[in-house]
Amino acid sequence: MTKKSPVRVKPAAAAASGCAWNLRLYVAGRTSKSVTAFENLKRICEEHLSGQYEIEIIDLIEHPQLAKGDQILALPTLVRRLPEPIKKIIGDLSNTQRVLVGLDLRPQA
Amino acid sequence: MPAAKKPSNPPGGIAKCPTGIVGLDQITNGGLPRGRPALICGGAGCGKTLLGLEFVVRGATQFDEPGVFVSFEEMSDELVDNVRSLGFDLDDLVKRKKLAMDYVRLERSEIEESGDYDLEGLFVRLNHAIDSIKAKRVVLDTIETLFSGLSNTDVLRAELRRLFRWLKDKGVTAVITAEKGEGTLTRHGIEEYVSDCVIVLDHRIHDQLSTRRLRVVKYRGSAHGTNEYPFIIDEEGISVLPVTSVGLEHAATMARISSGVARLDTMLSGRGFFRGSSILVSGTAGTGKTSLACSFARATCQNGERCLFFAFEESPAQIMRNVRSVGIDLEPFVGGGLLRFHASRPSLYGLETHLAVMHKQIDAFKPSVVIIDPVTNMMTAGLARDARSVLLRLIDYLKGLQITVFMNSLTHDGNTIEQSEVEISSLIDTWLFVRDIELGGERNRGMYILKSRGMAHSNQIREFVLGRQGIELVDVYLGPAGVLTGSARIAQAAKEHALETAGRRDLKRQQAEMLSKRKAFEAQIAALQAQILAQDQATEHLVADTQANESRGHLERRAMALSRKADSGGGRTNGKESRK
Numbered sequence: 001m002t003k004k005s006p007v008r009v010k011p012a013a014a015a016a017s018g019c020a021w022n023l024r025l026y027v028a029g030r031t032s033k034s035v036t037a038f039e040n041l042k043r044i045c046e047e048h049l050s051g052q053y054e055i056e057i058i059d060l061i062e063h064p065q066l067a068k069g070d071q072i073l074a075l076p077t078l079v080r081r082l083p084e085p086i087k088k089i090i091g092d093l094s095n096t097q098r099v100l101v102g103l104d105l106r107p108q109a
Numbered sequence: 110m111p112a113a114k115k116p117s118n119p120p121g122g123i124a125k126c127p128t129g130i131v132g133l134d135q136i137t138n139g140g141l142p143r144g145r146p147a148l149i150c151g152g153a154g155c156g157k158t159l160l161g162l163e164f165v166v167r168g169a170t171q172f173d174e175p176g177v178f179v180s181f182e183e184m185s186d187e188l189v190d191n192v193r194s195l196g197f198d199l200d201d202l203v204k205r206k207k208l209a210m211d212y213v214r215l216e217r218s219e220i221e222e223s224g225d226y227d228l229e230g231l232f233v234r235l236n237h238a239i240d241s242i243k244a245k246r247v248v249l250d251t252i253e254t255l256f257s258g259l260s261n262t263d264v265l266r267a268e269l270r271r272l273f274r275w276l277k278d279k280g281v282t283a284v285i286t287a288e289k290g291e292g293t294l295t296r297h298g299i300e301e302y303v304s305d306c307v308i309v310l311d312h313r314i315h316d317q318l319s320t321r322r323l324r325v326v327k328y329r330g331s332a333h334g335t336n337e338y339p340f341i342i343d344e345e346g347i348s349v350l351p352v353t354s355v356g357l358e359h360a361a362t363m364a365r366i367s368s369g370v371a372r373l374d375t376m377l378s379g380r381g382f383f384r385g386s387s388i389l390v391s392g393t394a395g396t397g398k399t400s401l402a403c404s405f406a407r408a409t410c411q412n413g414e415r416c417l418f419f420a421f422e423e424s425p426a427q428i429m430r431n432v433r434s435v436g437i438d439l440e441p442f443v444g445g446g447l448l449r450f451h452a453s454r455p456s457l458y459g460l461e462t463h464l465a466v467m468h469k470q471i472d473a474f475k476p477s478v479v480i481i482d483p484v485t486n487m488m489t490a491g492l493a494r495d496a497r498s499v500l501l502r503l504i505d506y507l508k509g510l511q512i513t514v515f516m517n518s519l520t521h522d523g524n525t526i527e528q529s530e531v532e533i534s535s536l537i538d539t540w541l542f543v544r545d546i547e548l549g550g551e552r553n554r555g556m557y558i559l560k561s562r563g564m565a566h567s568n569q570i571r572e573f574v575l576g577r578q579g580i581e582l583v584d585v586y587l588g589p590a591g592v593l594t595g596s597a598r599i600a601q602a603a604k605e606h607a608l609e610t611a612g613r614r615d616l617k618r619q620q621a622e623m624l625s626k627r628k629a630f631e632a633q634i635a636a637l638q639a640q641i642l643a644q645d646q647a648t649e650h651l652v653a654d655t656q657a658n659e660s661r662g663h664l665e666r667r668a669m670a671l672s673r674k675a676d677s678g679g680g681r682t683n684g685k686e687s688r689k
Contacts, residue, residue, distance in 0.1 A: 028229040037224075060230060064237035071214050072230040074259065087221070094224035102221030 021045075021053035022082035026072045028060045033092045037076040040093035048105050078102075123330040126174075126246070126282040129167030130160065132349030136325060136334040141306055146273050146283035148303040150295050151310030156321060156342050157286040158188060160310070161248035163346050164284050166197045168246045169207035176246035177209045177238045177281075181254040184212075195346045209238040215258030222260060228268040232275060239281060247276060247283040256297050270302045294326070305329045311337070313459075320459035323349050339461035341469065350465040361385070361563075366478070366513055369408030370401070372582035373541075376558060376567035382539055383563060384477075385511035387504050389484075389533070391518045392543035396554050397575055398517040399423070401543070402480045403432040403439060404580050405515050409478045410442035417476035418450045419467060422483060425450035436579040449474055460499045467503065471512070479507060484516040484533075497533060504536050538562045543573055546594045553594035556582065572598060 025041060027034030038057065045053045060067050060075070070079050070088075080087040080103055089102035100106040125139030134140045141147045141164075149157045158180075165176030192199060202208035211234060239247065252269065259265055276283045285303055287295035294300045300307055307327040313320050322337040340349040365380040374381040382388055390398050402418070409416040420428060428450070429439050442448035451470050455463070471479060484500065507514045518533075534540065540559040545552050554573040558566045571582040572594045586593040586601045593601050 026230065028233055033225055033227070040224075060233040064233045067230055067234045067237070068211060072234070073213060073215055073228060073255075074226040074231075075229040075233075076226065077230065086219075088219055089221040089223050091222050091224035091226040096223075098221055098223040102223065 019052065019054045020083060021049050021080070022056070023053060024056045024058060024070070024079040024081055026058050026060060026067070026070065026075060026077045026079065028075050034076050036092040036094065037078070040096070040099070041078060044093070044096060044099055044103075048100070080104075125331075126168075127172060128164050129171045130163055130347050130349065131345075132338065132340070133323070133347070136323075136338060136349060137306075137328060138332055141282055141284065142328070142331070143282050144277065144280045145305040146276050146285055146303045147306035147308065148285050148287060148295070148300055149308050149310065150287040150289055150300070152289045152312060155289075155310040155312045156340075156347060157310055158182075158184070158250050159191060159342060160347055161250045161284045161286050162188070162192055163195075165208060165246050165248050166192065166195070166199070166202065169202055170197065174245035175207045175209075175242040176248065177211065177235065177242070177244045178248045178250070179211045179213060179235065179238070180250050181213050181215070181252055182250065183214075191342075191344075191346070194344050206242045209242050209244065211235075211238055215255060217258050217260075220258070225264075226261075227264065228255075228272070231268075232272065235272075236279075239279060245281055247281045248286070249283065250286045251288060252285055253287050253295065253297050253299060262297075269299060273302045310340075315459060318456065318459040318462075320461040322461065339465045341462055341465045343466075343469075348465065348469055350468045360511070362511065367408045367412070368401075369404035369406075370580045370582060372571065373556075373580075376569070376571065376582070377539070377561055378564045378566055382513060384513055385508055386513060386538035386562070387508070387536060388513070388515045388539045388541065389518055389537040390516070390541045390543060391520050391559075393520055393545060396543040396545060397573060397580070398519070398543060399428060399482055400432055400435055400437070400575055400580060401541075402482050402515055402517055403428065403437045405478065406448055406480060407437050407439060407442070410439075410445075410447040414447070414478065415474060415476040416442075416448050416478040416480065417470060417474050418448065418480045418482070419470075420450055420452040420482055421455050424452055428482075434577075435575045436577050449476070460495050464499045464503055468506065471507070471510075476512060478513045478515065480515045480517075482517045483519045485519045500533055501536055546572075548594055549597045551595040551597070553598075555585065555594060 023041070023045070025034075025038060027037065038055075041055060045055065058066055060072065066072075070077070070086075074090040076090070076092060078089040078093060078099075080089075087102055087104065089099055093099050097106070122138075124143035125134075125137070125141065126143040127134050127140035128137075149160055151157050162178060165178050168174040168176045189199075199208065199210065203210060213231070213234070235247070238244065252272075255265055255269075256262060273283075273285070285299070287297075287299055289309075290296035290298070294307060294309065304327070306325070306329065309324050309326050311322040311324070313322060321340050321342065323340045324337045325333045325335065338349050340347055362384050364384040365382065366384045367374055367381040368377070390401055392398050406416045406418055418425070418428075423431070425443070429443070432439065439448055443450070449470075451467075453463075453466070457463075458466075467479075504514060537560075539561040541556060542559045543554055543556045546555045547553075554575070555570050556573040557568070557570045570585055572585045574581045574583055583598070586598050
């Protein structure tokens with residue numbers, strides 16, 4: 001992760017499609033939970049949203065003032081900023097089913 | 110509390126962080142434990158949020174300690190208004206970096222949980238807020254709501270434990286509020302993690318009257334008051350009033366204060382009540398208790414002293430109108446700031462709250478006389494036992510400050526008045542009793558002193574007359590039918606006056622008789638003296654005549670002898686002659 005600005009993970013294909021999915025992952029430093037969360041997120045996105053997503057990683061250790069805006073409390077937190085409405089999923093995203101439900105990618109079972 | 114009053118930390122004791130809340134610092138011997146978290150718990154609407162808010166705001170404004178207020182519940186408009194009315198501009202404090210506010214919202218329905226997480230985000234936010242204004246105080250209100258927002262309570266508990274330890278390490282004095290649970294201090298048992306200081310707030314309803322109370326349940330490493338203290342929330346925020354029986358150590362003064370009725374002062378060994386004593390006036394309805402109280406109030410104000418009048422029955426305007434009819438005008442004193450009325454219905458709130466409100470008013474106004482009219486109404490606001498305890502504490506408090514308290518007590522039955530107030534009689538120094546005296550188809554007022562500690566006082570019943578010029582005490586007549594009052598008294602007075610006049614006339618006549626007798630005697634004396642004089646003169650004449658006759662006889666005898674040429678006796682006579 002970079003030092004000063006949020007990390008943007010934007011696959012080449014997404015740029016063309018105008019990024020229908022804007023996802024933000026809040027973490028605090030490189031902890032095992034944050035690494036796991038990022039890996040899980042990337043995997044799920046590649047599987048379900050290939051080419052239409054953008055992931056922004058915000059390290060609150062670097063940017064603590066950003067926690068307030070998205071009402072971040074638990075970490076890691078994934079925020080779906082687009083498409084609206086805003087959705088939040090907390091945890092290391094190890095439960096794929098719940099992540100898909102949280103992102104509205106699968107009807108609640 | 111001014112910053113100068115910041116309590117110094119007792120040697121060996123733990124450091125304290127003053128809250129600036131009236132009374133709370135007194136109970137806790139200086140405030141909350143510095144650099145540690147304290148738990149404030151209580152039911153809904155007990156005032157814990159306001160207490161937390163006052164803690165940070167007063168810290169920022171009075172003690173120059175910036176604070177962070179983290180709210181986990183939406184703040185009610187009422188609370189914001191309340192804080193604004195305390196004269197604290199939150200926005201301005203935020204702008205001046207004295208205060209940081211953070212509202213943490215957690216809606217379970219908006220959040221999906223997937224896998225392992227922690228509350229590092231909260232730590233980050235808190236840390237950022239503390240560092241950005243160099244905060245010394247933190248309030249978390251009410252952190253327990255997290256339990257309803259997050260499903261993994263094991264994580265939550267572990268994280269809260271970590272949070273409180275972290276706050277300690279950070280060196281901030283924290284206030285954590287929590288909702289009261291069933292049979293436990295807090296709903297989720299977080300008192301387990303915050304164990305240095307626990308304060309419980311309570312909002313109790315008894316007989317539909319509410320009383321707020323505060324108690325320090327636990328304070329590790331410090332002495333603290335263990336009682337339940339009543340507190341009030343008003344436009345000045347929270348005031349805790351540690352009104353307790355401070356013991357019987359108040360000084361007794363010999364100074365006196367006039368009752369406002371000259372004749373009553375006379376009855377009280379000539380100089381009125383003792384200053385700082387408690388006075389009770391008992392009587393049935395319409396016996397003039399309020400007028401007596403107003404008379405005392407007027408005398409106090411005329412003396413340039415302040416008087417605080419607690420009216421539990423009538424509005425101030427009504428009292429002033431009514432006593433104006435008996436020549437007592439209190440309005441100028443109200444206008445001049447010497448007299449203050451505080452009127453409230455006894456049923457407005459519970460006894461303790463009444464006490465707290467009175468305490469606060471007395472503290473603010475600093476009167477030398479407090480009047481409670483009538484004190485019996487206060488008793489209807491609670492149980493008799495409670496009423497006695499409240500009165501005891503009030504009287505103790507007033508005595509400690511050398512404030513004279515004048516209470517009226519309404520009695521319902523003419524026969525049992527003394528009995529009905531046995532409960533409080535031991536607290537009273539001077540007990541006046543006004544009663545109706547029914548006689549000859551009239552109802553009149555009588556007054557006597559039931560007791561007056563420490564002074565010689567009259568045992569006489571006086572008639573108590575409310576005239577246009579105020580209160581007057583008049584001697585009553587004791588007739589064969591008992592005490593005479595009103596017209597009977599006037600009739601008796603007239604009778605006595607008539608008798609007196611008749612007597613005076615008699616005396617004059619007798620005096621005149623005596624005088625004339627004396628004159629007669631004097632005349633007799635003069636006549637006798639004249640007789641004596643005449644007799645004396647007659648005697649003198651007689652003596653003179655006799656002597657003249659004698660000498661004439663002698664000469665005649667000589668002439669006769671000469672003519673007879675007698676020698677025997679003549680020779681001797683000759684000799685005598687020659688010597689001549």
